[in-house]
Amino acid sequence: MTDVKHMKWWGWGLEGVGFHFEDKPDFVPFVQKAVALDVRTPPVPPLDFDQLTIAPPRLSPSFEATLVAIVGEENAHTDDMVRVVHTYGKSIRDLLRIRRNEIARVPDIVVYPADEWDVQQIVDAAVAEGAVIIPFGGGSNIAGSLEPLPDETRTIVSLDLGRLDRVLEIDEGSGLARIQAGAQGPDIEAQLGAKGWTLGHFPDSFTHSTLGGWVATRSSGMQSDKYGDIADIARGLRMVRPGTIVELRPLPSTSTGPSVREMIIGSEGRLGVITEVTVQVHRVPEVREVQAYFFPNWKAGLAAMHEISESDASPSITRVSDARESGFSLATRKASKGISGAAQSVLMSVLKRRGWVLEDMCLSFIGYEGSASHVSYEKKLVGAIVKKHGGLGVGKGPGALYDQKKFDTPYLRDFLLDRGAAADVSETAAPWSKLQEVYDTTVAAADKAYEALGVHGWIMCHLSHSYHSGACLYFTFAFVHGDDPIAQYEVVKYSIQQAFQDAGGTLSHHHGVGVEHSPWMEQDISEGGVALIQGLFDSADPQHLFNPGKVLGTLQVTADDVAEIVANAPKAPAPAPAP
């Protein structure tokens, strides 16, 4: 049996790790107030694995034998558990389907190649067989980039890169590291850190996602303001295609026509299998610090983030939550951590006396990296801007807390799902001048969807990833679902995504397209733009063997579907009971 570890088949992260509210005194009343849900009611856990209906593999003995010959018996799996683990990513749609035994099609075999040569042989064998290849990294995707098409009649090979997990080489003279595509976040930082380097790429999925996955879906990390999005970080790469390897040597910049590098980044397996990426790495800085600030309201927070992006300062993180998310953050603090309850009360009194409306207050985190003197210099620049916009620094405490729990949020989703609430995230990016409109339009669209569905729902947002000309708005939404949670989710998700488009945002800032966002591709990059990508895919993969249907080609949900679901929705729910 391969020793590649996988997440729970029914949820996020490792078995035995989960979200707990018992040590977070404000959490119960917060959720009660937000969506009228009492999280103390006994959870309904997921079904047993045995209850799943899983079709047997569709696999010719000769093809199976070929694959086994390439990777060895212990690295080729056709058992149900491994196949199910490789069927979905971790979107709420994925979790809902698997919990409801909705598994239209699972991969027929999962193979774990040892190296690039194995990958080449697998790809060539699959092409000869006319089999579909779906590359698999950490399985954390939330855009449906991993799932087999439900009506796929050909054999499906899930190609798991998990054994390609090494940092192969650090070019210390250039700040470049050659890393295998299957390496996960913590692996990478551990191997680099042992030599004094860091990649600096910290997506929310960091603990369970891979370098290859980041590249394939155009990922961003929390410190991307400093380190860049993965498209900036990935300077060279290798991708296995039928009979050949596309090799892009690491270059700081080049003038070589349409960028093949930028065709492969975001290609989600449709052009081939990424096996290796040469990435920018940095010396671990002398100081890495996250400072927290409060702003009197969202508008002030947004304006401050914009001014910071225009200033001479260049922080590693610029993040501000709206009032709802700020409330959520404060409600999930542990009794003993961050700003203590008492200190918080004092602070709130002070702010009230200053005329702040506490319900409007917004929490912000700004990250600083570099030499101690540089961090001090930048903090001064940022401090002046925060002050100008009526904000207030509250020190490192909440920042440390943020740093510590930043990768835990996905566990909360499973917790809520056990208790009848569906939650997920949608993020976008837009020019600065459009952010307020994107925000207003999206919140209104979600609220309208909840109302139309007759459910108690919630949406909150933060700005992160500042650029010269705009920023990312990251929305988290949740609702207490009814008997058909997937249909309800589709209405909410559709409403949010369409709001992005209507207000000038893009379909996703860093979660990829998959099948979840592909319905918005034409609105996003125009019909002519879609045709260019389609031409690229068709010419590169005329048989559509490489992760077919992703990015383009599969309409998951339409406006008509949404209208029909809404028409059949129950009437509005009773008002939330007092906590």
Added chain:
Amino acid sequence: MTDVKHMKWWGWGLEGVGFHFEDKPDFVPFVQKAVALDVRTPPVPPLDFDQLTIAPPRLSPSFEATLVAIVGEENAHTDDMVRVVHTYGKSIRDLLRIRRNEIARVPDIVVYPADEWDVQQIVDAAVAEGAVIIPFGGGSNIAGSLEPLPDETRTIVSLDLGRLDRVLEIDEGSGLARIQAGAQGPDIEAQLGAKGWTLGHFPDSFTHSTLGGWVATRSSGMQSDKYGDIADIARGLRMVRPGTIVELRPLPSTSTGPSVREMIIGSEGRLGVITEVTVQVHRVPEVREVQAYFFPNWKAGLAAMHEISESDASPSITRVSDARESGFSLATRKASKGISGAAQSVLMSVLKRRGWVLEDMCLSFIGYEGSASHVSYEKKLVGAIVKKHGGLGVGKGPGALYDQKKFDTPYLRDFLLDRGAAADVSETAAPWSKLQEVYDTTVAAADKAYEALGVHGWIMCHLSHSYHSGACLYFTFAFVHGDDPIAQYEVVKYSIQQAFQDAGGTLSHHHGVGVEHSPWMEQDISEGGVALIQGLFDSADPQHLFNPGKVLGTLQVTADDVAEIVANAPKAPAPAPAP
């Protein structure tokens, strides 16, 4: 007659402007010593326009009538001068060919559309006619991206964007400006500057190149360390394709699959006609300053630039010349400008006493922008690094001189050509750890080529455009040519380009591919990478009507050609006489 201005048909820039040595006392002995050429000998000017052999237009009357109906009589030209001006860019190969009456194929008609709708109609009419379309901006390209294929039998339309020269809109809240593709550098800065904004994109060709051209060839500017390469700057764009417009809305970042934006950037007209680009613009900073420094040698200069790129400083320009280019820069200063002769003598004495070998000395320019206090802060950071590497600040004087003459160098090439010397530039980018090898390999390759050809030649270099993981090395080469200067040029150019590849550099950092660099595409991005681009081109343009043969598909020169030219070269020249 259209009022779009063009450069000289036989050389760079405007009629009446040229390079003069009379006010530069050190220039004559410098060239004498460098390539044994006495520039005081009477020049041989280019031939008269009447002496050119120009084939009549191949154009059906009905197609001509269609085009005239679209743009109007005064904006459709079939006269020889306009057609010749649109035949070539401004590479040394282009200048040599036109001066030798080597004009295999000229466009059959030149049209000047007024707006995007005109462009759409021209494109659709050309596609219906089966005619070739070559978009034309400022005509400054040096990679052969503009020339018709010599054996093209179809009608060729040169589509000049010169009338689309306006800044359409500034989104002041986002730092974004929507600008027409035909706008030239000075137009853009003037229109933006009137409202307090700057684009900050200053390629050497700035005075005669267009935004559309910059995007089509992946251009970089002198201040790109701060403002980014054009691929960073161009956030949205519009491109006319048959029957449709690809519209990419301006976004700071997006996760929408393979990047269509990055397919169009660098596409050199092969996918369609870029009509409009939305670019990042910046408030004109409080301070813009270029400081000069001397380093004792190239190695120290390189190391300092690398350390600056790794530091907390982020200057707008990081540039250091090798010893040869430093000598050239000092030799082209005017008697009264920059470091005066007397001051320079004093400085040199000081450096000699410090143990510097003056022949090894390297001149560096570092640019600073931002608030006065920020500039002062960054100068301190850089100053410490310069000092650590044995360098010495020499103030703003030479920097101001650099700023003032930075766009004049191309005029020098025409001056030399009138006197029997061929000069051009080749630049590359590579990781920091490979720069010294790229430098050594390239200089050796050029010197070997000169020797093999039996000519007096020269090559000099500067580092510019620093990135986290590498930098650009920009080489200028010149040689006193014989009777077949194009064949000699091919040997020198081939040697330099192959040296780039052999040492880990790319074929061009910011001059595009065209036909001049396309022979190195496979070495640069691998056979599999080339196949992906070819598939994109073929699917987007199955008839190969859009600037065919550029980027891929035309082998200009091969190793065998080079060997044959060298085999037939005369013996080595006599040693250079003393100046």
